[in-house]
Amino acid sequence: xxxxxxxxxxxxxxxxxxxxxxxxxxxxxxxxxxxxxxxxxxxxxxxxxxxxxxxxxxxxxxxxxxxxxxxxxxxxxxxxxxxxxxxxxxxxxxxxxxxxxxxxxxxxxxxxxxxxxxxxxxxxxxxxxxxxxxxxxxxxxxxxxxxxxxxxxxxxxxxxxxxxxxxxxxxxxxxxxxxxxxxxxxxxxxxxxxxxxxxxxxxxxxxxxxxxxxxxxxxxxxxxxxxxxxxxxxxxxxxxxxxxxxxxxxxxxxxxxxxxxxxxxxxxxxxxxxxxxxxxxxxxxxxxxxxxxxxxxxxxxxxxxxxxxxxxxxxxxxxxxxx
Numbered sequence: 001x002x003x004x005x006x007x008x009x010x011x012x013x014x015x016x017x018x019x020x021x022x023x024x025x026x027x028x029x030x031x032x033x034x035x036x037x038x039x040x041x042x043x044x045x046x047x048x049x050x051x052x053x054x055x056x057x058x059x060x061x062x063x064x065x066x067x068x069x070x071x072x073x074x075x076x077x078x079x080x081x082x083x084x085x086x087x088x089x090x091x092x093x094x095x096x097x098x099x100x101x102x103x104x105x106x107x108x109x110x111x112x113x114x115x116x117x118x119x120x121x122x123x124x125x126x127x128x129x130x131x132x133x134x135x136x137x138x139x140x141x142x143x144x145x146x147x148x149x150x151x152x153x154x155x156x157x158x159x160x161x162x163x164x165x166x167x168x169x170x171x172x173x174x175x176x177x178x179x180x181x182x183x184x185x186x187x188x189x190x191x192x193x194x195x196x197x198x199x200x201x202x203x204x205x206x207x208x209x210x211x212x213x214x215x216x217x218x219x220x221x222x223x224x225x226x227x228x229x230x231x232x233x234x235x236x237x238x239x240x241x242x243x244x245x246x247x248x249x250x251x252x253x254x255x256x257x258x259x260x261x262x263x264x265x266x267x268x269x270x271x272x273x274x275x276x277x278x279x280x281x282x283x284x285x286x287x288x289x290x291x292x293x294x295x296x297x298x299x300x301x302x303x304x305x306x307x308x309x310x311x312x313x314x315x316x317x318x319x320x321x322x323x
Contacts, residue, residue: 061109061191062124063131064184064198065116068170068211070140080106080135086113087133089183094175101179109190119204120263121197127204132187136176141167141213155270155287162210163274163285169213177217181224188226196261196304198227199279206275207265214282230280234299237310242291253289256301 069076073092080087090104107113115133116126124130144161147153153161187193200216201209222229247253254272258264262272270287277285280296289297302308 059191060130061132061187061193062197063121063127063204064187064193065127065131065133065201065204066180066199066212066216067115067133067135067201068138068140068213068216069135070138070211072139073137076135076137077104084114087115087135088113089132089134091134091136091176091180091183093137093173099175101173101176103179103183109187116201116204117208121199121204122261132191134180134183136172136180136212138172138176138212139170140211141169154268158268158270159274159285159287163214163278169210169215171215172217177220181221181226184221184226185224194304195222195226195228196300199261202275203262203279206262206271207268210278214278214285218279228300228304230296230299231303231309234302234310235295237312238295238298238302239291240312241310242295247289247291247294250289253294253297256297259305260297260301 067087069079069090071079076090079085080090086107088105088107088109090106092102092104094100095102109132112128113133114128115135116128116131119125119127121127144167147157147161151157184198198221200218201211202213218227219229221227254264254269257272257276260276262276264272273289273293274285274287276297277287277293280300281293284290284292286293299310302310
């Protein structure tokens with residue numbers, strides 16, 4: 001069976017268009033000091049057993065979503081402890097006092113936080129219910145240029161408005177990235193989050209969001225054991241196939257993009273394509289498939305959704321059951 005077969009996919013036309021008190025727990029990620037905990041007095045009606053048994057349960061967490069705050073630390077804290085927006089963690093830039101980033105634990109992981117909004121990934125909607133949200137202090141890009149009267153947010157102007165280098169997306173501090181890696185790794189052990197489900201806000205809401213932005217170092221996180229990234233050998237293999245056999249039909253590539261996880265707006269599919277490129281091919285965000293973007297997508301589907309690698313001896317693309 002060809003490894004890029006897309007089984008049981010819906011037709012493209014049916015794809016969906018798509019707090020509280022700050023706990024102020026600064027954690028120097030170089031090492032956490034132990035904290036004493038004071039428990040309430042034992043009830044006169046019952047006592048806790050010395051060694052409580054643990055019943056079987058499932059974590060509500062299936063996704064980890066990364067954001068930039070588009071603000072400084074003070075503004076970020078004010079927003080994330082207000083009435084409408086929250087996140088599980090806020091990661092600051094390095095602080096002058098210790099030259100280390102600081103982590104603020106704002107919402108317990110067991111509880112829902114309001115960071116994802118209207119969102120979709122793979123088979124799930126409204127990812128607040130199933131995710132941990134990490135907000136990272138970063139100034140983000142310059143504001144979007146407003147649409148002129150009568151102008152439609154279509155492919156070329158839409159990509160330029162959202163993803164143009166002229167928006168000057170802020171760089172990331174290496175100390176922040178190392179702190180982020182240290183913060184995330186224990187979460188993966190606690191919740192068994194799959195690499196493909198460690199994503200950015202723009203991946204789950206491509207029509208609304210651009211965070212954490214095209215300068216975010218996804219590949220560096222992958223190399224540290226966090227998140228998905230295509231294998232170079234698979235990209236090269238699919239690139240050869242595409243060069244030899246030609247590009248698959250556009251609707252087939254959109255189905256593959258949906259299979260990987262993205263929500264496709266049938267009236268503006270470029271939104272999802274551009275978000276995908278911002279994550280995996282940030283140097284060429286066009287909102288359109290070319291050979292390289294297609295090879296990267298096919299490599300990701302092969303590795304994370306099909307569980308196979310690309311082999312040159314497999315069925316040529318021109319003969320594969322892609323639709």
